Amino acid sequence: MRKLFAMIFTALALTTAAAHAAEPHRLAIHVDENDPKVMNMALNNVKNVAAYYKEKGEEVIIEVVAYGPGLNMFVADKSPVKDRISSMSLELDNVSFSACGNTHEAMKKAAGGDVPLISEAKLVPSGVVRLMELQEEGYSYVRP
Template identity: 70%
Template sequence: MASGAYAEGQTHHIAIHVNENDPQVMNIALNNAQNVANYYASKGDEVVIEMVAYGPGLNMFIPGKSPVEDRISTMSLEIETLSFSACGNTLAAMQKKAGHDIVLMSEATVTPSGVVRLIELQEQGYAYVKP
């Protein structure tokens, strides 16, 4: 094989980290996911992408607060291997401060700790991306 060439049909794993309540950062993270998915699809490869949000970034998954709510809903349908993980520690802290339960978008899955989830994904060989 030539330098930089590889066999078609590989599966790539990407963890994308969002911890800012910033529409620009959230959109860049989603752009990263879309661009990576498009790139590898064009090469005949598969890509598994998990977006992990914690801290102020958890607002990305709160209906009515998320500036990217519609994009998440659309992209989750278009990219079957894209998933969204929400930090349970952040969610519990937000609920305590608000004094009531906070419902997340149906696309988001609660994980006990966003930081621990990122560690686990990297230990499983996921590439780490922070927009």
């Protein structure tokens, strides 16, 4: 009987390990500063994490979320990293960029008109809420 339980336990452990190995890693990167060094560090994190898991043959999904002053990372005529984001988007299909809708609305109001974002950024209702949702979905969280 003990052998049967040991065999069942071993089979369950192997099945669980295989299921976890097949799941992609998930990373949320938070940018809330209008600082090119912070923005570039966030993009360095994206590049390094993507390369690490690619080399291991494992999948990773990365989402960069910007709000507050950090939203300037995605503002078309202000972003100091827009060219880098553009090339990363072409190279990495596992990376997305989320722009806080609350911050965007405040920027438009202050500017008295539209504030165009780079095409790679998708608007989400709230950057903070998006980060919460990602963490609730099992994403690891990094703030450079």
